[in-house]
Amino acid sequence: MTDEQLQQLVERISLDIFHKPFAHQAIFNKRLRTTGGRYKLSNHFIEINPRVVDLYDEEELVGIIKHELCHYHLHLEGRGYKHGDVDFKQLLGSTNSPRHCKPLAERKTNSRILHIYRCMACGCEYQRRRKMDCSKYRCGKCEGEIIKVE
Template sequence: MKQTELQQLVEEISATYFNRPFLHVARFNKRLKTTGGRYLLESHDIEINPKQLEVHGMDDLIGIIKHELCHYHLHLLNRGYKHRDRDFKQLLNEVGGTRFCQTLPGQRRTESVKYIYTCKGCNQRYTRKRKVDTRRFVCGKCSGKLILK
């Protein structure tokens, strides 16, 4: 899909689902890594992650566009356009947009457990990514001493 096709698609979705025109620019942004798209408050433009289309297809792309258009239209109407606002949640539900985009393969890094602590008193295990000061912290169950395994 090209930029012009994306622009046309966004304008069609805006007219169909929101009954309002999209008067700004929609573009692909290859630098987006962890998000499906974003609405730019100052320029009112919408940027879309092209990987979402390549990996997950047109249905997910349309859901992302609806999500960004909710931000766009609510912001221009001076209503609650943020994720936590009731207006945003309600409009997103009405148009059938996606709340979260699917993760792309290889994007999420899983950090492994580096430290395992065991309580001397009750043998409760604690797994941690960071080191814990055993002189300062104790078991949450029995207040026993923690030992690094």
């Protein structure tokens, strides 16, 4: 899908669902990482993450466009356009727009090496990302001596 096709789709959705014209620009922005789209207050552009088109169907794309158009139309009307505003929540409901998009970035697993320590008295285990000097610390439960396990 090109930027021109996206522009036409946004204009059509705006007229069909909101019954108001979309008079600004809609573009793809590949620098967006975790969000499906955004509405820019400064220039009234709507930017869409191109990964939405690659990963999901057109229904998800339309949902993201409707969500951003809610921000757009409410902001231009001077009403509450932020996620927590009542006007925004009502418009989301009346247009059947999603509150959030599906995840776009895979969650990174924490691959840092964990250091495991154990209390010699009560057996309580402690996991740490950084090494610690066992001679400076005691168990928080029984004040027993701590040793490094792994």
